[in-house]
Amino acid sequence: MTNEGKYKIQATIKADGTVARKDVIGAIFGQTEGLLGEELQLRKLLRTGRIGHVDVNLNNHKGRVKGEIILTSSLDQVSTAVIGAALETIDRIGPCKAIIRVQKIENMYSAKRDTIIDRAKMLLMEMIQAGADESKNIIDEVAAVLTLDTEVEFHGMTAGPNVKDSEGIIIVEGRNDVRNLLKFGFKNAIATMGSGIKPELIELAKKKKNVTAFLDGDRGGRLLLMEISGGLGKSLTHVATAPQSREVEHLEGKVVTKCLKQKEIANKVVSRIQANLAKEDDAAVGRGTVTLEAPDDVRGWAGMLDGLKRNQAVIVLEDGSGTAPVGAAGLEAALGEAEGATGLVFAGKVNNRIFELASGAGIASVLGKSIGEVSLQGGVQAYSVKDL
Numbered sequence: 001m002t003n004e005g006k007y008k009i010q011a012t013i014k015a016d017g018t019v020a021r022k023d024v025i026g027a028i029f030g031q032t033e034g035l036l037g038e039e040l041q042l043r044k045l046l047r048t049g050r051i052g053h054v055d056v057n058l059n060n061h062k063g064r065v066k067g068e069i070i071l072t073s074s075l076d077q078v079s080t081a082v083i084g085a086a087l088e089t090i091d092r093i094g095p096c097k098a099i100i101r102v103q104k105i106e107n108m109y110s111a112k113r114d115t116i117i118d119r120a121k122m123l124l125m126e127m128i129q130a131g132a133d134e135s136k137n138i139i140d141e142v143a144a145v146l147t148l149d150t151e152v153e154f155h156g157m158t159a160g161p162n163v164k165d166s167e168g169i170i171i172v173e174g175r176n177d178v179r180n181l182l183k184f185g186f187k188n189a190i191a192t193m194g195s196g197i198k199p200e201l202i203e204l205a206k207k208k209k210n211v212t213a214f215l216d217g218d219r220g221g222r223l224l225l226m227e228i229s230g231g232l233g234k235s236l237t238h239v240a241t242a243p244q245s246r247e248v249e250h251l252e253g254k255v256v257t258k259c260l261k262q263k264e265i266a267n268k269v270v271s272r273i274q275a276n277l278a279k280e281d282d283a284a285v286g287r288g289t290v291t292l293e294a295p296d297d298v299r300g301w302a303g304m305l306d307g308l309k310r311n312q313a314v315i316v317l318e319d320g321s322g323t324a325p326v327g328a329a330g331l332e333a334a335l336g337e338a339e340g341a342t343g344l345v346f347a348g349k350v351n352n353r354i355f356e357l358a359s360g361a362g363i364a365s366v367l368g369k370s371i372g373e374v375s376l377q378g379g380v381q382a383y384s385v386k387d388l
Helices: 021-031 042-047 077-087 108-147 175-183 199-206 219-235 253-261 266-282 328-337 352-360
Strands: 007-015 055-061 064-073 096-107 152-154 157-159 168-172 189-191 210-215 238-241 313-317 341-350 365-371 380-384
Touching: 007 077, 021 042, 021 055, 021 064, 064 077, 077 096, 096 108, 157 175, 168 175, 168 199, 175 189, 175 253, 199 219, 210 219, 210 253, 219 266, 238 253, 238 266, 313 328, 328 341, 328 352, 341 352, 352 365, 352 380
Parallel strands: 168 189, 168 210, 210 238, 341 365, 365 380
Antiparallel strands: 007 064, 007 096, 055 064, 152 157, 157 189, 313 341
């Protein structure tokens, strides 16, 4: 729908029966005809462009219809308000009882003005930041001369000159990654050199307060993180990642700084990537022996299984809370009515029906007592209690 007109009338509709969009539009024009006088006949106003076309969106669930009506108007405030009030007099659509309620009448000019102000602020900040970045790039280029050829060897691994004495280190993949970080003043990086995690690196990490793995933004970077995490264990404190499909050795100075500022706690990233790698491995068929490790948020749902009877379910909401237990027979209806559902806890075996219901409700993760051979279906990842 285009936002023509000065005002936009937004209304909700509920009907006790199945109705179609054309039935609603027919009722709007038919039941208001003769009600508002000659000057406000909707069909005439539509032909002359004083009102826009009526946009109706309906959602049919178990024989009942809910939806939204949007109507734009170029009339004055009073006439627009009268039309909005007239919509609320419609109490029947076809053979079905109906209720229409106007939620608000929005001034489109005010909305556009607010959009212009917000966008102008963003553009202004981009201009200011671009100017600052240009100045910083000049400084970086000049300062790079001072840091050239200052790399050192640490037990066969290329490193920055401060890797021994600094309180923290940055672990990267290769020699060129270390050199790129040196260009921008980061002198505490060390490369794994692609030959496994050496014992000397493990011992060095144990002596540091902060150990950050800074990895390429591809599958190879994620696999290297699994190797680093396995070797260093709890000594690995944080993880920073290059933007998608980019390599650390090719990053600009401002991107390097941004990535390191946005580093995350290591164990959270490792858990998330382990689950994602398992999904990728099963993505083609979603079958095979399930060896997934549930991410932290799914682990937090385990307590919701307590007290559930067989095949009962709890719907997990956006704030992490769960609904009251729902039986298998009422699960479809409960999912249709739930707002902000993000997960599902099921006290039974996750089967095709559970996958279908979760997928239809936009839920990405399901925790069940057990799962079959299929662990990924319809964009839904299933975990069992043994994966926690």
